[in-house]
Amino acid sequence: MKELVIGNLVAKIPIIQGGMGIGISRSNLASSVSKLGGIGIISGVNIGFDEPDFETNTLEANLRALKKHIKLAKEKSNNGIIGVNLMVAMNNYESHVKTSIEAGCDIIISGAGLPMKLPTLINNTSTKIAPIVSSAKATNVILKMWDKKYNTTADLIIVEGPKAGGHLGFSNDDLDNINSINYDKEFSYILKIADEYGKKYNKNIPVIAAGGISSSSDVKKYIDMGASGIQVGTRFVATYECDAHDNFKNTYVNANKEDIVIVKSPVGLPGRAIKNKFIENITISxxxxxxxxxCLIPCKPKDTPYCISLALINAVKGNIDNALLFCGADAYKINSLSSVEEVINDLTSEI
Ligand SMILES: Cc1cc2nc3c(=O)[nH]c(=O)nc-3n(C[C@H](O)[C@H](O)[C@H](O)COP(=O)(O)O)c2cc1C
Structure with a gap:
């Protein structure tokens, strides 16, 4: 198995555990993946949901919890590689980037929007930066802008396909015809763009495949295509170490293929989730x-179909009937909970 090398960071296992909000990937899951040689990612959005002053002092509670979980994950993983996922669409994005760096995170990964300002926010520190992209077009826009404006480029690129969990960078039409999307072709275009900018900056820019990678043959397929690693979300939810309530994890174990649907999110992007009472209710009223x-810049409380923070906090706390149950397209393939080690061993068995 080839290591995943990101500048001076070396992950023995080329697996990144995707950031999952709210609270699904905090210090426990991230440190468990990192300790075994992969890369653990903490989700930064509303991470302070269980701090005592979250309701009254939300920003401070979130930044305090962010710092606490990064430090804890570094400690528990014996200084393994820990990153933070921050959505560009978040309010107070910049203060979250700053706090993550101060707390010692190794990588900032940003999607749900184009992270145009990210290179200036890391302020000449050694923290690595990675955009999450779903098309060659978005990759070009970001790297061209970073090159022109800041004379820099990405340290790695996460390519998230249409089968991923959470918010998706695809139109509803594309998602309705998911099998007709030739995503492998898009992936190979992105590899070429990474190579072009890598040559310009005399560095290797690892390209990471994500979305619906749930078996060792999926992993092998992307590694054979030229990916330097893979990012996985869904399989890590159904682990003992995942930070969410067992009720949430068990919705994956009990889901059938027909239960997995596309929903509208206040972020302004479609999202994938398990159909439940909450989804039925929001379609009625x-x-x-x-x-x-x-929490989100694009959300207008007056017009939003529901409060996404409340729905996701209900998910992590196990209040399932009132929750938005984000999941990847392959969640229905999971039949039981496992350990992080079992998931990693299974995914890497063919590489
Ligand atoms: C429950 C859940 C929550 C997620 N939350 C976020 C998030 O807050 N930010 C983000 O960029 N991606 C988020 N994702 C996407 C994951 O980080 C990951 O890239 C994706 O799920 C990979 O596809 P897979 O789930 O099929 O493995 C989420 C995914 C899931 C399943």
Missing amino acids: KPKISKCYN
Whole structure:
């Protein structure tokens, strides 16, 4: 198995555990993956949901929890590689980047928007930066802008395909015809772009495949195509070490293929989730929003179909009937909970 090399960072196992909010990937899951030689990613969005002052002092509670979980994950993984996932669409994105760096995170991974300003925010530190992209076009836009404006490039690129969990960088039409998307071709275009900018900056830019990678043959396929590693979300949810309530993990174990649907999110992007009472209810009537957590720039509390923070906090706490149950397209293939080690061994068995 080839190591995943990102500048001076070397992961023995070329697996990145994808950042999963709210609270699904915090210090426990991230450190468990990192300790075994992979890369653990903490999701930074509303990470302070269980801090005592979260309701009254949300930003401070979030930044305090972010710092706490990064330090804890570094400690528990014996200084393994720990990154943070921050959505560009978040309010207070910049203060979250700054806090993550101060707390000692190794990588900032950003999607749900184009992370145009990320190179300036890392402020000449050694923290690595990675955009999450779903098309060659978006990859070109970001790298061209970083090159022109900041004379720099990405340290790695996460390519998220249409089978991923959470928010998706595809149109509803594309997602309705998921099998007709030739994503492998898009992936190979992105490899070429990474190679072009890598040559210009005299460095290797690893390209990581993500979305619906749930078996060792999926992993082998992308490694054979030229990926330097893979990012996995869904399989890590159904682990004992995942930070979410068991009720949430068990929705994956119990899901059938027909239960997995595309929903509208206040972020302005489609998302993939398990159909439940919450999804049925929001299609009938808009729930009353009594509190705004000020989480997303594009969300207008007056018009939003539901409060995504509340729905995702209900998910991580196991209040399933009132929750948005984000998952990847392959969640229905999971039949039981496993350990992180079992998942990693299974995924890497053919490489
Ligand atoms: C429950 C859940 C929550 C997620 N939350 C986020 C998030 O907050 N930010 C993000 O960039 N990606 C998020 N993702 C995407 C993952 O990081 C990962 O890239 C993706 O799920 C990979 O596809 P897979 O789940 O099929 O392995 C989420 C995925 C899941 C399943």
